[in-house]
Each structure stands twice: as C-alpha cells, then as structure tokens.
Amino acid sequence: MLKIFNTLTRKKETFKPIVPGKVGMYVCGMTVYDYCHIGHARVMVVFDVVARYFRYLGYDLTYVRNITDVDDKIIKRANEDEQDIGSLTEFFIDAMHADEHALAVLPPDVEPKATQSMEQIINLIQLLFEKGLAYTSTSGDVLYSVSKFPNYGQLSGKQLDALQAGERVAIDKSKRDPLDFVLWKKVKPGEPFWNSPWGRGRPGWHIECSAMSTCCLGNHFDIHGGGMDLQFPHHENEIAQTVGGTGEQFVNYWMHNGFVRVDNEKMSKSLGNFFTLKEIRESYQPEVIRYFILSSHYRSPLNYSNESLDDAKAALVRLYTALRNINITSTEVLEEYKVVFEQAMNDDFNTPEALAVLFSLTTALNKLKQESSAEVGVYANTLKTLAAGLGILQDLPDSFLQDSDGDSSEDQLIMSKINQRTAAKKNKDWQLADQIRDELQADGIIVEDNPDGTTWRRL
Numbered sequence: 013m014l015k016i017f018n019t020l021t022r023k024k025e026t027f028k029p030i031v032p033g034k035v036g037m038y039v040c041g042m043t044v045y046d047y048c049h050i051g052h053a054r055v056m057v058v059f060d061v062v063a064r065y066f067r068y069l070g071y072d073l074t075y076v077r078n079i080t081d082v083d084d085k086i087i088k089r090a091n092e093d094e095q096d097i098g099s100l101t102e103f104f105i106d107a108m109h110a111d112e113h114a115l116a117v118l119p120p121d122v123e124p125k126a127t128q129s130m131e132q133i134i135n136l137i138q139l140l141f142e143k144g145l146a147y148t149s150t151s152g153d154v155l156y157s158v159s160k161f162p163n164y165g166q167l168s169g170k171q172l173d174a175l176q177a178g179e180r181v182a183i184d185k186s187k188r189d190p191l192d193f194v195l196w197k198k199v200k201p202g203e204p205f206w207n208s209p210w211g212r213g214r215p216g217w218h219i220e221c222s223a224m225s226t227c228c229l230g231n232h233f234d235i236h237g238g239g240m241d242l243q244f245p246h247h248e249n250e251i252a253q254t255v256g257g258t259g260e261q262f263v264n265y266w267m268h269n270g271f272v273r274v275d276n277e278k279m280s281k282s283l284g285n286f287f288t289l290k291e292i293r294e295s296y297q298p299e300v301i302r303y304f305i306l307s308s309h310y311r312s313p314l315n316y317s318n319e320s321l322d323d324a325k326a327a328l329v330r331l332y333t334a335l336r337n338i339n340i341t342s343t344e345v346l347e348e349y350k351v352v353f354e355q356a357m358n359d360d361f362n363t364p365e366a367l368a369v370l371f372s373l374t375t376a377l378n379k380l381k382q383e384s385s386a387e388v389g390v391y392a393n394t395l396k397t398l399a400a401g402l403g404i405l406q407d408l409p410d411s412f413l414q415d416s417d418g419d420s421s422e423d424q425l426i427m428s429k430i431n432q433r434t435a436a437k438k439n440k441d442w443q444l445a446d447q448i449r450d451e452l453q454a455d456g457i458i459v460e461d462n463p464d465g466t467t468w469r470r471l
Contacts, residue, residue, distance in 0.1 A: 014069065014358045016235075017311060019243060019266040020167055024360055029234055030264065035066050035073045036233035038225040038263075040242055041123070043080040044104040045089040047288040048111045050301075050316050051239065051272045051279065057302055058269045058310040058361075059237050060117040061402055065357050068401050076228045077120040078221060079105060081127050082214055087203055097204055111289045114298035116403045124224040126215065130206045132223040133215045137195050137208075139257035149186035152198035154210050158191040161252045167266060168244035193249055195219045218249035222257070225250075231258040237267040269310045275317050287316070297415060299404060300325045306363040306402055327367075328404070329413065329469065334374040334381070335392055336409040337464055342389040345397050349373050353398045363402060370399055413469035426457055430466055433459070 014027040029035050039059045042052055059077070066073045080086075081101040090100045112119065126133075137154060140146035149155050158164050164172050175191055184190070194216035199205035205212040215223075225236065231254070238247065247266065254262045271278075274285040292301060304324035308314045349369055356365035377391040399405035416423050429448050436444040449459050456471040 015360055016265050016267065017360045018264075019268050020263075022169075025265070027265070029071070030232065033070075033072055035071045035235065036229040037063065037066075037073065037075050037235040037237065038221075038229055038233065039075070039077045039120075039236075040221055040238035040246070041077040041079050041120075042108055043083050043085060044101045044108060045083070045086040046104060047290045048108050049279070049286060049288050050274075050292065052108075053111070053115060053289050053301060054269055054272055054305050054310075054314060055237075055239055056112055056117045057115060057305045057403075059267075060115075061306065061310075061363060062235075062237070062267070062361055063118065063120075064401055064403060065361060074122065074229065075120045076122040076124065076225065078224045079123060079125045080217065080220060081105070081125045082204060083126075083217060091202065107290070111293075114293060115289075115302050116299065116406065118403075122228050124228060126220040126224070129220065129224050129227060130215070132227045133219055134206075134208050136219060136223050136226075136253065136257050137210075137215075140195065140253065143256055143259075145252075145256045146195055147188065148210055149188075151186040152211065153186065153194050153213075154196035155187060155192045156195050156249070156253060156256075157188060158193070158252065159189050161256050163255075164191075164252050165248065167248050167251055170244060170248075193218060193245065195253070218246055219253055221246070222250050222253040226254060226258070231260045231262070233263060235265045235267060236263040237269070240268040240270055243268055267310075270308075270313045272314045272316055274315075276315055279316070292321075296321050296325065297412070299407065299412065300328060303328050303367075303404055306367060306404070309360075309362060309364055311360070327371075331370060331374055331395070331399070331405055332407075332409040332412045333469075334377045335395065335405065336413070336467065337462075338381075338388055338392045340389055340392050340396065342393045344390045344393060346373075346390060346394045349394055349398065353401070357401065366398075366402060370395060370405075373398070410467075413467075415470050426452065426468060430459065430468060434466060 015024040016027050017023070018025050037059070039055065042048060059075075063073055063075045082097065086097060086101060090097045093100065137146060140156065145157055145160050146154055147157060159172065165175065172191075196208060196210055196215055196219075197213050199212040199214070203214065205214055225233070236247065251262055273279060274287070277283060277285060279285055279287075289301070300321055304321055305314065307324060307327075349372070353366055353369045356362045356369060359365070373391060373395045377388065377395060380388045380391055396405055414423065429452060433445050433448040436448065452459055452468070458469050458471060460467050460469070
C-alpha cells in the first residue's frame with residue numbers, strides 16, 4: 013500500500029484516490045524569467061518520479077504542471093532587456109524544456125500558462141466576490157479578505173491571530189487587513205493588461221494556480237505538490253481562494269519537497285552560490301544531477317556541492333559498469349528485488365532505499381558476470397526495469413561511461429590509441445603500452461582491461 017506524507021495532516025497516510033484507478037496531480041511549475049536552477053531541478057525530478065511510480069503501479073495519472081508567464085519579475089526582466097514579455101517567456105520556456113529533457117523528466121500531461129487562463133482566473137475572482145471574500149481596495153486592486161476564511165493557516169499550521177500579531181510589513185492603507193493579498197492588480201504604465209469587471213489589470217500569482225489547477229483537474233483532486241518554500245503563503249492562499257470560491261474540498265494530499273542548500277548555505281545570488289542547470293551541465297552529465305537529487309529523500313534538505321555530484325557520478329559509473337557488455341534478451345524481473353524496491357517506494361517515495369536495492373542487485377550481477385552465469389541477463393533486466401521507475405540507467409552503458417555517442421573524432425582518436433596499446437601489449441612492449449595508458453589517463457580517460465577485451469571510460 014502506497015503511503016504519502018500529507019503536509020496538511022503532518023503524517024503518512026495510505027493513498028486512496030478519489031476515483032479508483034485514477035490520479036489527478038498538480039505541481040506548481042516555473043516562473044519563466046531566467047534559466048532553471050538546481051532548486052527547480054529538484055521539483056522537476058521529484059514529481060517526475062512520483063508520476064512515474066503512479067504509472068508503474070498501473071494508475072491512470074493526469075499530471076498538470078503550470079507555467080507562470082506573467083509576473084512582477086518577468087515584467088522587470090523584460091523591461092531591463094528591452095524585450096517584449098512574450099518573447100522573453102518563450103525563450104526561457106524553451107530553455108526549461110531543454111533542461112527537463114536532459115534530466116529525463118517526462119513532460120506533464122497538461123502544461124497550462126497563466127496568460128492563457130484569464131477567463132478561468134476572472135471567473136474564480138467573481139465567485140469570491142459573490143461569497144463576500146473579495147473586495148476592491150482604494151488603490152484599485154482586488155484583494156482577498158483573509159479574516160473571512162475561517163480555516164486560514166491549516167496547511168502551514170500558522171494561527172491567524174499569531175500572523176496578525178507578528179505582522180511587520182509596511183502599513184498599506186488600501187487593505188482592510190495587513191494579511192489580505194492581491195487577486196487582481198490594477199494596470200500600471202508599461203505593464204501588460206487584460207480587461208476585467210474591475211478594470212484593466214493582471215492576476216496576482218496565487219489566483220493563477222487556483223484557476224489553472226481546478227480548470228484542468230476539477231474543484232477537488234488528489235495531489236498538489238511543490239517546493240517547501242511555497243507552503244506559506246502561496247499554497248495557503250490557494251486553499252483559501254479555491255475552497256472559498258467553490259465551497260468544495262480542494263486537495264486530499266499536499267506534498268512538498270525540501271530546500272536545496274549549497275555547501276550547507278542557503279542558495280542565493282547575493283552569496284554567489286547560485287547555480288543554473290545550464291552551468292552545472294557544462295561540468296556534469298544530466299543523469300548525474302538526477303541521481304544526486306534522488307540520493308536524498310524528497311522531503312529532506314538537499315546539499316549541493318561538487319563532492320556530492322562527484323559521488324553521484326561514481327555511483328552511476330558502478331551501476332553502468334555492471335550493465336556493460338551484457339546483451340539483455342530476458343524480460344523477466346526477479347520478484348525478490350521487485351518486492352523490496354516497491355516497499356521502498358511505497359514508503360513515501362523513499363528513493364534512497366530504492367537506490368540501495370539497485371546496488372544490491374549490482375553486487376549480485378557482478379558476481380554472476382565473473383562466474384559467466386546464464387542468470388546474468390535476468391539480473392541485468394531487473395536492474396534496468398526497476399531503475400526505469402527512477403528515470404535512470406536507460407542510456408547505453410558505453411554512451412554514459414564514455415559521455416559520447418561513439419562517433420566523434422575524439423572517440424576515434426581514443427580508440428586508435430587503445431588499438432596501439434593493444435598491439436604494443438601483443439608485442440610485449442610493456443613500456444609503450446604503459447606510456448599510452450598514462451597519456452590517456454592524463455587526458456581523463458581510464459583504460460580497463462577485461463577478459464572480453466579493453467574498454468574505456470571518462471573520469
């Protein structure tokens with residue numbers, strides 16, 4: 013039985029879908045004004061694994077992940093770059109999709125954009141007016157009246173009285189309460205706008221997700237996910253808006269992945285420890301980044317460092333090396349490993365424990381390879397099949413280990429040197445053989461001799 017830690021109840025609960033056999037899942041996606049960073053990568057990978065595992069279990073999943081393509085930061089960046097907002101956001105959407113593809117993140121089933129959801133956003137705000145939860149402020153913005161929603165704070169565990177007592181923001185005389193938040197922003201000079209019953213303007217960030225999630229999945233759906241930083245106020249405000257507007261239960265299970273730190277410090281541009289995926293991919297293969305993310309439980313903090321990525325690379329080298337030189341023809345999956353793998357994943361998607369199962373398999377596989385056992389194919393197929401649930405080990409072993417497609421001029425030069433070394437060994441010219449090996453190693457190429465011949469991989 014799959015159990016999920018529900019942020020709303022603060023405990024693991026047995027997953028029970030609203031409709032048997034079906035799952036609706038919404039995840040807050042990216043605000044597209046810059047390249048994706050390692051924190052975005054964690055959201056992508058974590059919920060990709062969740063989606064993969066639901067499908068592995070046989071569920072009919074509808075996975076929705078939105079794109080925020082109108083926002084204060086987007087407008088600021090477009091103005092700085094003297095670029096129209098549409099061109100800016102499309103550029104960074106394409107860059108996001110490139111990162112997503114490189115990380116083996118499968119695209120969501122539905123990817124709504126805020127700018128294409130204005131009708132749904134306006135309709136929801138109208139509902140909130142009808143319920144007495146929205147008002148037009150003296151500044152012309154439309155605001156949500158937090159004090160009129162009795163369960164505000166249920167997701168984050170924050171009490172309304174404590175929030176009001178602890179409020180330290182500058183006094184905004186246009187608000188009835190300092191905690192009230194924007195549903196619709198009155199247009200300012202130079203900003204994009206849409207027509208609405210309250211005049212020209214654009215939506216607040218929180219209302220976008222309420223409108224897009226319910227439009228795609230209905231007023232009540234199974235799972236809502238995102239980073240822990242969104243728990244308050246974003247997801248808290250989503251609940252207030254959606255439940256307040258529809259009068260129905262909103263989400264059954266709330267999932268939040270933990271923060272990413274860099275060398276045990278908070279990641280921020282001001283500290284100079286802010287890394288985009290584009291930058292990281294210049295030094296590390298995308299699958300290494302994915303493995304690194306999976307090596308920690310999704311709810312735990314994730315500490316980014318070069319040492320952690322080096323460890324992830326070493327782990328993948330071990331796994332791919334075990335699969336090397338095996339022609340997998342078997343379709344059998346060993347039940348003993350499958351059961352333990354599923355036990356790990358059923359325990360709130362415990363990917364570190366699931367990875368441990370893969371290494372147990374690898375140990376057994378390496379032993380069978382040494383014994384030239386006929387069982388090698390079954391074990392190798394089991395390893396690849398279970399790893400597919402995590403989105404790893406789906407490349408050809410040589411492609412990963414050599415970080416190449418095998419056709420480059422550099423690869424051909426490496427193979428030429430290896431052939432020279434093989435000839436030198438055949439002629440018992442050990443000095444030349446060692447010299448070629450050392451030259452290759454100085455270039456980051458590790459030569460490995462085995463009974464089937466000589467292979468190579470990159471450091």
